[in-house]
Amino acid sequence: MHQRNTKNDWNEPELKRHLGPVKAPDELWDQVHGAPGAVTHPVTRVVKLRPSRGMSWQWAAAALATVAIVAGITVWRDRNMSSEERAVRALSRPPEQLEFRSDNLSEVRTWVKSGTGLDVPLPGRTSPMVQMIGAHVNRGSVPTAEISYRVGDAHATLVVSKIPMQGDGKHAFVKSGSYHGSSFQSWTMRGQMYTIASADARVGCLLCHSTGAPRTSVN
Amino acid sequence: MVLDLGHRNVNHDVNHMDVIQACQRGDEEAFRLLFETHKDRVYSIALRYAGDSAAAMDISQDTFLKLLSTIGQFRGEANFESWLFRLVVNSCLDYHRRRRRFLPMLEDGLEAALDRFRAPRESTLHNLLREEQEERVQQVVAQLPEEQRIVVVLRYTEGLSYEEIADLLGCRRGTVASRLNRAHKALERRLGHLRKVRQ
Numbered sequence: 001m002h003q004r005n006t007k008n009d010w011n012e013p014e015l016k017r018h019l020g021p022v023k024a025p026d027e028l029w030d031q032v033h034g035a036p037g038a039v040t041h042p043v044t045r046v047v048k049l050r051p052s053r054g055m056s057w058q059w060a061a062a063a064l065a066t067v068a069i070v071a072g073i074t075v076w077r078d079r080n081m082s083s084e085e086r087a088v089r090a091l092s093r094p095p096e097q098l099e100f101r102s103d104n105l106s107e108v109r110t111w112v113k114s115g116t117g118l119d120v121p122l123p124g125r126t127s128p129m130v131q132m133i134g135a136h137v138n139r140g141s142v143p144t145a146e147i148s149y150r151v152g153d154a155h156a157t158l159v160v161s162k163i164p165m166q167g168d169g170k171h172a173f174v175k176s177g178s179y180h181g182s183s184f185q186s187w188t189m190r191g192q193m194y195t196i197a198s199a200d201a202r203v204g205c206l207l208c209h210s211t212g213a214p215r216t217s218v219n
Numbered sequence: 220m221v222l223d224l225g226h227r228n229v230n231h232d233v234n235h236m237d238v239i240q241a242c243q244r245g246d247e248e249a250f251r252l253l254f255e256t257h258k259d260r261v262y263s264i265a266l267r268y269a270g271d272s273a274a275a276m277d278i279s280q281d282t283f284l285k286l287l288s289t290i291g292q293f294r295g296e297a298n299f300e301s302w303l304f305r306l307v308v309n310s311c312l313d314y315h316r317r318r319r320r321f322l323p324m325l326e327d328g329l330e331a332a333l334d335r336f337r338a339p340r341e342s343t344l345h346n347l348l349r350e351e352q353e354e355r356v357q358q359v360v361a362q363l364p365e366e367q368r369i370v371v372v373l374r375y376t377e378g379l380s381y382e383e384i385a386d387l388l389g390c391r392r393g394t395v396a397s398r399l400n401r402a403h404k405a406l407e408r409r410l411g412h413l414r415k416v417r418q
Contacts, residue, residue, distance in 0.1 A: 012375075014356070014410070015356065015360075015371065015374075015375040015406070016375050016378075018352060018353045018356035018357065019267045019356065019357070019360065019371070019372065019375040019376050020263075020375075020376065021259060021260065021263040021376060021377075022259070022262065022263050022266060023259055023262075024258040024259050024261070024262035024263075024279065025262070025272070025276070027276070028258055028262060028276060028279055028280070029251075029254060029258070031276055031279075031280045032254065032279075032280050032283045032284065032287075
């Protein structure tokens with residue numbers, strides 16, 4: 001025995017006597033065999049319980065690559081999505097999925113600004129038929145605000161995003177037309193792009209014009 | 220370093236690479252054979268380390284499940300027993316960490332239980348006294364710091380040499396000796412009365 005200590009001489013036989021081997025209970029096999037995930041094929045179980053380090057890295061690398069590719073595609077699509085596509089997609093969003101629900105102009109304006117930095121001068125109620133429902137923002141690579149309205153029995157959406165300031169920043173018509181069955185009108189103003197989408201072009205006009213006649217579409 | 224544990228009571232037929240290779244191929248009978256051969260030693264270490272049979276069952280189960288899941292990695296460069304011992308030691312240390320995380324007050328409860336045993340008793344049945352003593356020793360050992368406890372168990376339950384323990388734990392022989400010495404002193408303080416009983 002190494003490091004023998006006279007005072008502790010008694011320990012050795014006592015410890016050997018009291019700490020000696022014992023028989024394992026018969027139930028141990030049942031416990032091992034019945035453990036969750038225990039299977040009849042040990043090698044299969046290797047994969048299930050503890051994959052080898054090499055496999056883990058391979059899976060991790062593959063997962064990371066997939067996430068990177070998906071994220072890249074998402075960012076690319078986000079950056080390259082046209083304003084009318086954004087507006088028409090926003091039009092299909094059910095009201096219950098809006099992040100912020102309110103019919104108060106200043107509340108919505110403040111909420112949108114805090115979420116995206118976009119200052120959207122929302123027009124007052126132009127018609128008793130027009131009711132603001134709420135807003136949704138996209139905080140991705142291109143911050144975008146979507147403001148939803150109910151116009152009579154129809155819906156309309158105003159989508160706003162930042163663009164480089166051009167000229168004096170005054171109201172400038174960009175385009176109008178139809179995209180995937182919905183009408184849209186786009187214009188720029190003070191470094192922001194505005195696009196209204198609705199099922200019917202006349203419905204969209206009512207958001208800003210009580211007469212429903214856009215002044216800028218003839219520019 | 221490859222441990223030579225062949226001098227102990229081992230069924231060398233079972234340790235033969237054929238059985239291990241059969242186990243690696245998924246032969247359940249081969250695994251059962253390994254289990255039957257080593258279950259007592261695994262359970263003994265677990266029981267002496269943890270201090271109670273329920274925990275020992277859990278540690279043993281964990282060890283054999285680890286064996287089952289990693290036996291494909293055993294290439295035969297090391298002695299199978301020393302490899303298995305490493306699994307047991309790891310399971311014991313895992314158990315200790317879990318216990319420390321979830322039952323921080325256990326030490327106090329154990330101390331109270333030990334106080335009951337410290338009360339003087341007039342023994343009438345020798346085996347009852349022996350059982351009590353054994354339980355007492357086991358409980359006191361279970362109270363030792365983790366690094367001392369595993370050394371004591373490997374030394375007195377398995378009878379490993381200082382070198383073998385050092386190799387299993389990945390430390391130096393001097394460290395093993397020092398831990399064992401500290402454990403002896405702690406046990407002397409707690410179990411000194413056993414010497415008087417025996418005298």
